[in-house]
Amino acid sequence: MIRLRKLARAASVLTTPLAPEDILSLFNPVFSARQLRGIVTRVVAETADSATIFFRPGRGWKAHQAGQWARIGVELDGVRHWRSYSLSAPAGQDPAITVTDVGAVSGVLVRNTRPGDVLFLAPPQGDFVLPEHPRPLLMLTAGSGITPVMSMVRTLVPHRPDADVVLIHSARTPEDSIFREELSELADQFPNFKVTHWFTGERGRVDFSSAAMLDELCPDWRHRAAYACGPEGFLDDAEALWSAEAAAAAEGSTLTEGSAAGESHQPEGPFAADPINLIIERFTTSLAAGAGHDGGLVTFEASDREVEVDGSTPLLDVGEDAGVLMPSGCRMGICHSCLTPLRAGHVRDLRTGEVHGEPGQLIQTCVSAAAGPVNLDI
Ligand SMILES: Cc1cc2nc3c(=O)[nH]c(=O)nc-3n(C[C@H](O)[C@H](O)[C@H](O)COP(=O)(O)OP(=O)(O)OC[C@H]3O[C@@H](n4cnc5c(N)ncnc54)[C@H](O)[C@@H]3O)c2cc1C
Ligand code: FES
Known part of the structure; x- marks a missing residue:
């Protein structure tokens, strides 16, 4: 660690405009002080449309419990997309995910991932785990x-x-x-x-x-x-x-x-x-309860984007489609990675149909749609 810090200082003096950690990541792709990463070690085809991807995570990863899942980030056309994947490897071993090709991100993971590729990661989480005491x-x-x-x-x-x-x-x-x-x-x-x-x-x-x-x-x-x-x-x-x-x-x-x-x-x-x-x-959730209402004009204030939307599309999708860098994870209301401050307006929870919104409130964009004009601090 000390050696890495010295190297980072030296790289900082010798180089510009690359940040020291960018230089270090040239030598060790898993190194990043800002973003947890992992390097793909093996890819095994499971069925015609699924594959297991084994990876070696960098520092900051914590050992998973059997049944937990992790957020995995993949860059498509220069944009980083996050999805959640359960870890299929047993506890105590290097992690692996087993992905079925059902859409854009899973398709790339299953079809295009090779040993040596770098994955962006977040540490394992989730409480779908074995009982504390043995039970049938x-x-x-x-x-x-x-x-x-x-x-x-x-x-x-x-x-x-x-x-x-x-x-x-x-x-x-x-x-x-x-x-x-x-x-x-x-x-x-x-x-x-x-x-x-x-x-x-x-x-x-x-x-x-x-x-x-x-x-x-x-x-x-x-x-x-x-x-x-x-x-x-x-x-x-x-x-x-x-x-x-x-x-x-x-x-x-x-x-x-x-x-x-x-x-x-x-x-x-x-x-x-x-x-x-x-x-x-659950890997997906029903957002039907809040569908079918009027939307409004959504402003992504810091990104300087405005979009007229219906009342059924999650604000996460609206932002991504408009080119806004939206934080996300599970995309179904469980991980809170997508929390974004509301500056003004009201949103509808697509799981329940409930309308809410106070200025400054953090909203889950993956399960919220516009209920009238909305201004988001992103
Ligand atoms: C906690 C958690 C654990 C997960 N673990 C896994 C896993 O181990 N393996 C895995 O393949 N996926 C898993 N998923 C689903 C994964 O996160 C993505 O949603 C999925 O890969 C689709 O992403 P996409 O970008 O390819 O498609 P998108 O374009 O985002 O979605 C395409 C459509 O596929 C639906 N969908 C999502 N997952 C599935 C699925 N498994 N089968 C059929 N339709 C689906 C979505 O609801 C959407 O309608 C998990 C999701 C969560 C929340
Ligand atoms: S992305 Fe997980 S709660 Fe919204």
Whole structure:
């Protein structure tokens, strides 16, 4: 570190107009005092449209917990775009992300990333993590939703003989199913890990409209701590089933067809005190609640841009389209990276439809749209 500082001082004297850290980053691309970076070490194709990118992070990174995610910055046409990606590598190992090509940034990550490329990073975060005390687990995943759970499975299953994990993973076809072979091998090797590969192309969607399917695939599912990650409809359906079951359990009855009236599904044995719970990780969120209203003139004061907008487009998208350098991260209202001061006007929260706005208030531009004229301090 001292050596680096001396080198930075020397570079500062000898060079101009490049900043010392720019010179240092020529020798070590991961070095930056301003922005955490990582260097890509390996890229592995997973399916036709997904790949795992391994990287070595620079100073400032903190080791991830299984299930956490990180913001990754990628430069496209000279503009840095931030997206969030779950870390698919097990805890304790160098990080990796597994990306599915669904749009501009993911497309570039999957198709154009090579060893030696530099990624912009923010440290891992998120509370979709393993329980503090060992519990039987049920993992429900679909599509790219397998990524955080893969980190949990890799962390837990080979290293903890007391682990008890059931995974139901849904994908369209065997070829689309990320990590399919590794999951099957782990299930063959470790009797404490059971996996069901559910191919919607053959069997239709996983059905959470009643408990019947889960009763068949994982009869003790109510006794397990459950985790789910996948597309919105999959998660909404699972959430609805868990809510119904929890309500029924609280009433001391059950919704399950064929159960005797009054039979309780509260956990028994060592987990008797644990309620029926489901922990969810979402990659996208519905912004429909606030759609369909009038917008207004949006002024990006410091960037000297003005745009007339509808009342449904997130201000983050409006700013990016207008060429304003907007801070962002998850793009769905969870990380607060996009907070921007409001100078004047009112915004609508697209998740709830609620209108708010006080001068000086920090607003989440990724989930807020203009509700009349808006002036932003950016
Ligand atoms: C906490 C968190 C963790 C995430 N982890 C992963 C991950 O491990 N792997 C991964 O591939 N993506 C992950 N995502 C999604 C990722 O951040 C991007 O949203 C995604 O890559 C699309 O970005 P884009 O620029 O390519 O497309 P955009 O142009 O920004 O979006 C294109 C469309 O794709 C939708 N979309 C976003 N994610 C998906 C998806 N996974 N499948 C289908 N449609 C999607 C968006 O809602 C949008 O409508 C995660 C998101 C969050 C918030
Ligand atoms: S970008 Fe994460 S809250 Fe807006």
